[in-house]
Amino acid sequence: MKRQRERICGLYGITDGRLQGEALLETTEIALRAGLRLLQYRDKTQEDGRRVQEAAALLALCRSYDALLVINDDPELTRKIGASAIHVGEEDPGINDLRTLLGPEVLIGVSCYNDLERARRLVAAGADYLAFGSVYPSPTKPKARRADLSLFRAARPLGLPLVAIGGITQDTMAEVAAAGADAAAVISALFGAGDVAAATQRLQGLFSGKARRHHDQ
Template identity: 35%
Template sequence: MPLDVNFNLTLITDRRGLPEGRNLLAQLEAALLGGVRCVQLREKDLSPNELLPLAFELRQMTRAFGARLLVNGNIEIARAVDADGVHLGGDALPTSEARKRLGPAKLIGVSTHSVVEIGQAAADGADFVTFGPVFFTPSKAPYGDPVGLEKLRAACTGAPLPAFALGGVTADRIPELRAAGCASAACIGAILHAADPAAATRTMLAALSG
């Protein structure tokens, strides 16, 4: 049975493209102050030795705010820092194997792009999925065209798992997501690239709550 997902906004880290003079930890702390309750550590260009100390810092920071920490694709680091779980992309360990290694008490999120993939993630033991990219975003451009709102609607209609819209999500676009039956989102730039991440987070959360 899937674990309870008691958050509707996931902030995915990306230390590239931050506002001038800002660093990742400062932006994340501001977002946590604004109400983010799930952070996904996703810095794919870092080696495990470089990623581990950052994961420890984020574990301390998220724990202080009562927020969840997920590690993208790396079960060993997630276990080493006692993260709340992992997020698995297309090149990661199979969900069923991740569940065996993490046990029943850790969250597993899975990247999906179709209704079929959502069903498979549920069958394999995931707790939630991201779905997208819904809108165009440069970071996802190499992977193909956006899936769009109609496919998001299909993904959220009777979905066996909570689905977080991903890709080009901003506060202004959240009403479109809600109209498509989706009230959960994951983002990077809408918060991390903001001059005031705390205010940006509050705006996003207010839009998601309708």
């Protein structure tokens, strides 16, 4: 499990729900080929058949590039395709229920929004990584609660990987890394870019360079 947790680092791509089918797979492979190693499949539709097919295809694709696929908000889909990671929010099943369904080895990431106390409770319950956001105004969730970057330093003693999410772009990537996040979740700035390969490399480089300088200080 420790090795799995260590994979929560750097650029954390989240799929754009407007991309489906072959377009989704082709665009994702471009990002993986360019160096993306952490991907979340996020699709809020009720088209279960298509979602199962896409998630299974993405899982195979990620495994071929030694990347980790995280399923968003869907324990049954995670179980059905045999994914090794899931991300859940406050309205999803609790960690104990997820462990019962998915087993002890599945990585469980949790949204903590702007709530450090929630993060502490979830660490005690057995979470594997913590996400805070929205750290900037988000086009995906314009009404999302805002989370100050100071939360990452405050949450560091909790001992789990920390993910920043919400409105992160090339202009803010380095700031997020310097604040102490282990990973930065990106949707639009990655999958909405005209050149996905270049965006992958640029975002990863911005994050990794700043994070290295931060941790070396």
